[in-house]
Amino acid sequence: MKRVKDAFDERAAALDGLLGVGRSFDMIGRTLRIGGRRARLWVVNGYADDTVLERAISAWLPIPSLEDVGTLQAFADRYVSVCDATVETDRLKAVTSVFAGKTLLIIDGFSGGVVLDAKQFPLRSVEEPDTSKVLRGSHDGFGESVMKNAALLRRRIRDSQLTLESLQVGTRSRTDVVLCYMENRVDRKLLDQLRKKLEAMDVGSTAMSQESVAEAIAPPQWWNPFPKTRYTERPDVAAASVLEGDILLMIDNTPAVMLLPCSLFRFLEEVNDYYFPPLVGTYLRIVRVIVLLLTLFVTPLWYLLVKSPDTLRQSLHFLLIEDEYYVPLILQLLLVEFIIDVLKLASLNTPDVLSNSFSMLGALILGDFAVQARWLVPEVLVYMAFVAIANYAQHSYEMGYAVKLCRMVLLLLIWLFDWWGFIGGILGILALIASTRPLIGKGYLYPLIPFNGKDLWALLHHRPIDRNNS
Template sequence: MDDKTAHNDGNGDLVKDIPIVPPSEIKKLNEEALKEKREAETSDSTKESVIYWQQTDDVPAKLSDLKETLKEVIGLGVSFDVIFREMNFAGRNAGLLFLNGFTNDMVVTEILTRLTYLKPEDVNNQALNEMMNRYIPHVQVERDTRLSKVIDEVLSGLCALFIEDAHSAIILDTRKYPVRGLEEPAVERVVRGARDGFTETLVTNVNLVRRRVRDPGLHVEIIKVGRRTRTDVSLVFIDDIADRTQVEAIRNKIEEVDLEGLPLGDKQLEEAIVNKGWHPYPLVRYSERPDVVSSHLLEGRIVVMVDTSPSVMIMPTTFLDLCQHAEENRQTPFMGTYLRWIRFIGIFASMFLLPLWMLLVIHPEMKPPGLDILGPQKNTEIPIILQFLIVEFGVDLLRLAAVHTPTPLASAMGLIAAILVGDIAVKTGLFVNEVVLYMAVATIGMYATPSYELGLANRMVRLILLIATALFGAKGFVIGTTLLILVLTTHRSYNSSYLWPFIPFSAKAMGEILFRKPLLMSRRRPAINKTRDNTKMGSDMNPRGEH
């Protein structure tokens, strides 16, 4: 009781004279000393908290000491869902620690029922080993002596069995997470194709991919990220295809993440390991479709899954890769190519249509012959650039309102936006018809972009080009477009060019981007992935599929 310790109070100052007490003495502290010790704790991880309360990370020998530590570390007796069930097996006192709601009751009951049949003569001095190896009929069972590791596993949904004087615990994987039903992703819908999409449960997402890629080389590594949340992050790749240097680089970046947690899932992890600055363009591709992810794995890409996130990250990616959609590969090569070109036109229209039209309005002498119909037929008191800015912000406001509007009211909101706002604004002379028309076309092009993040980035580029064109005319448009290309060229996705195969130019790869080639003619994986095996087919098969 006379030993003291010094610790940080969170403001950089050391607080002294905090008593160090073993777990057996915690209950003997008076309320004031215990309150002082609790308020002085500044632990930001389970291990630090365990060591703070019992000076070691070992599992206590006595269940009474264990309960005192659990009370302070995990809130036993305070949190209603933290359960510590005390029992006696073969003459040995035991305790089962688990979270109510995360545990499969039927499995746990079956295990406990089997253990109740044990007699003292059935186990020797190594009671824990005997129970784990002979009497627990379960698949995923492990033993650990670190109390912090045991608590972390329990918080993940597992349960832990403690035996008096064993100095360790048996960890049983009896998890039963709340799972949302498999549904087609709202962002990546296809006319024909699979209707299953990723959910918020990591194990389910991995199974959806393994169902499609039954390759022994498919590796799924697990990494825990976050000192407090201990979020499960999976690194998925095909070992004999993916570039191991790239896999190692991504793995190291994930392991080096030093955050309290990832409550917002994959987006926070992306900011921590990939896109750390203010650049608007995404460096990863998000997908909620298992078939799309499986296809990218077979091309040599690396996939990162985060527990509680229904979307996964695909790396590396490029600008033109983000412009492709699964629907193109669900149609014939000819129709897939047609749909791809329509999508490309819509994407580039969302970026350059409004600045080009405004440039021709400002400088009518630049209109090509036969395009005299371009330009406002009548002017208003509000300058064109101000009209564009108002409509731009209005469209963004409507987009945000649509996200937060309940589904039954969405139709009513659309009518209000289209009739009461748009139509009346034109009739009263606030906007010219062409401004509303071209803004609608540009907005449709933004929504036609397969990647939601890319669509938002293109919208910001359009806004900047509009302002540059309004201020500096043709020079502003040309300089702005040139700077955009330079910025995207210097933008790197894990040491890969963001504009590949346009810069650096690869005629063959560019052809595969512009044209959806027939399956049997696409024989090699994209060079940007630096795959160890770049062939998709056997060397004895010709492009027509004949041996």
């Protein structure tokens, strides 16, 4: 009997060392006595649901004997009332479960341990994302708990075909990721491709959540600014995408859900399009396409026309600059591009109480004073102000910055080579888009290349609900 107790002591000491009992103040290890046998329980203090654990322990302590219990699974079946409870024989998986918020129980004389899901994460309330607001529709949003996010998705899709497949990625962080898809609508080839990429991930940590996962499974195209995936923090957008056959990738500790597959034309869609009648939604989508093209071409075209005023037609002379200036136009345009990004970064660190004052101060100093000092001309501020405002019509930050970088390169090419630079820049942007490789999918230009007329038409306009397939 003494040999068995020594084995239990060794198991408990080994688990204490792996879990950091004594090193970390929040790791709790408690010794109990269940049915006349020694037992030990581990839980992270910040995760523990005291009510559930107290009820479970209260049921174990009065057990008179475990002599008639042959296995740990039999103990769990008879005495564990927690809904999510499994017997785990792999020590590493058991340790990872504790770090994920679960409770581990081992009992003298039984191999393995019982893993109980008695956790309660610190969570913020379900609120609408700041960057995806709607006039009509639901005003909830995803949070940092993948379990809560799955519940928000289940609330909207009450179908047995909805599948949520759990995986763990990262050799150190062991982050929970969930593949969400409709069993009868998903493209099995794309699903297998994504699952293999996730299982083959060779990274130590996914501390940056969705960005870490995206970079780990993305093709090696660091020089290409165009986004390889789409994100959403809205449960209604995620549910609609799943029902259309897309794959969702939920990642624990982030409210951003990845929508796959991704193509360039999918960025034309926006949630507000679908909360209005089809005609209004189609109009909004057309406006968004026009604004996206203007943000890319308005300042390069203006600079190209005023760069050589002698060749400008009489009807376009209103574009010319009448005021005197000392800083070259190309430097003015690039300087304002830089200042806009500085203001964006500064606004992220500005307290809400001072945000209005900061906006007024930035507008006065960087606008009026810069013109009076003849660093900038009013025309540059007008065109760049339009570009800065119009850029917010694009709901994807990644796509907005891809357009911005392309616009800056286009300005430099025009400065160097005039019209030839403009033409070469457009061809280069088209080649860059065509060479973009998404995480999974049929291509970045699908459904244009390869051509699928039905899917392309569906993306270019807001279609009414298909009553036969809704």
